[in-house]
Amino acid sequence: LISSIHGDQQVERVTVRRVDLSWRALPGTEKTFDVDAVCLGFGLLPSTELARLAGCELRWVDRSAAWLPVLDDEFSSTIHGLAVAGDGAGVAGAIAAAEQGRIAAVAAARDLGHLLPGEAERHQRKSRRKLRRLERFRVAVDALYAPRPGLFELATADTVVCRCEDVTAGSIGEEIASGIQDIETLKFWTRVTMGPCQGRMCLPSIVARLSSHRGCSPEWVRLPRPRTPAKPLPLNCLNESMDGN
Numbered sequence: 001l002i003s004s005i006h007g008d009q010q011v012e013r014v015t016v017r018r019v020d021l022s023w024r025a026l027p028g029t030e031k032t033f034d035v036d037a038v039c040l041g042f043g044l045l046p047s048t049e050l051a052r053l054a055g056c057e058l059r060w061v062d063r064s065a066a067w068l069p070v071l072d073d074e075f076s077s078t079i080h081g082l083a084v085a086g087d088g089a090g091v092a093g094a095i096a097a098a099e100q101g102r103i104a105a106v107a108a109a110r111d112l113g114h115l116l117p118g119e120a121e122r123h124q125r126k127s128r129r130k131l132r133r134l135e136r137f138r139v140a141v142d143a144l145y146a147p148r149p150g151l152f153e154l155a156t157a158d159t160v161v162c163r164c165e166d167v168t169a170g171s172i173g174e175e176i177a178s179g180i181q182d183i184e185t186l187k188f189w190t191r192v193t194m195g196p197c198q199g200r201m202c203l204p205s206i207v208a209r210l211s212s213h214r215g216c217s218p219e220w221v222r223l224p225r226p227r228t229p230a231k232p233l234p235l236n237c238l239n240e241s242m243d244g245n
């Protein structure tokens, strides 16, 4: 694992360490390399903003280390008439996304009276078979990628956790130590998750800090309320939509 990145005006060196199964660094295994750039990738985070904005219920899934919408086997969410398929339901790849969408679409056609239940079931069967096969791949990907506790423990007091609002692990740690137990209150005091990325980058790290301090599973840390727009928009998009078109 890359355990630290060094540099003054730009990245100059990285230190890597061997880690245990929790991704905790093993002492005496450091190696430092001169580098020009660093590319990091940890876990596959589903974009659940639209589902959250719509009021769908989400649940914490340990295996993916993420909150995913609660869905039935036709990808219907807890909001009547709203299905969630594809990456927003949990990242499982392009083929799985299409098959999930197909199952949800067939269910919608049946519910609208365009397909008989038997026809719908027949259409869905092939997709379900494919999904069962792909599920094995998804479990393997989750097992490899989902971040483990040691990753979040690498941060030092001056590590920037919320990059949009420039909030360090030290400031977040102080607020949590002073008794803050939830993300909404942490937002008021530190502005974490309030920048353009709306927590897409920093939320997992903040949740890990809160849950570790409280000694609870991340599922007990309530997600912050989502806000529109779900993703940052250039202002000229708003201009166009105000043209009356």
Ligand SMILES: Cc1cc2nc3c(=O)[nH]c(=O)nc-3n(C[C@H](O)[C@H](O)[C@H](O)COP(=O)(O)OP(=O)(O)OC[C@H]3O[C@@H](n4cnc5c(N)ncnc54)[C@H](O)[C@@H]3O)c2cc1C
Residues within 6 Å of the ligand: 050, 085, 086, 087, 088, 091, 092, 093, 094, 095, 097, 098, 230, 231
């Ligand atoms: C770099 C990279 C490499 C990948 N490689 C592979 C691979 O090799 N094999 C594989 O199986 N999978 C791969 N994937 C994953 C795969 O791309 C996704 O799992 C798949 O595209 C998910 O399909 P989707 O329809 O759920 O989402 P997407 O394909 O992301 O489609 C979502 C669509 O919704 C639109 N949208 C988003 N927000 C809004 C909004 N607010 N309003 C309106 N529209 C919106 C987007 O513009 C987009 O067109 C890769 C992904 C990435 C990023």
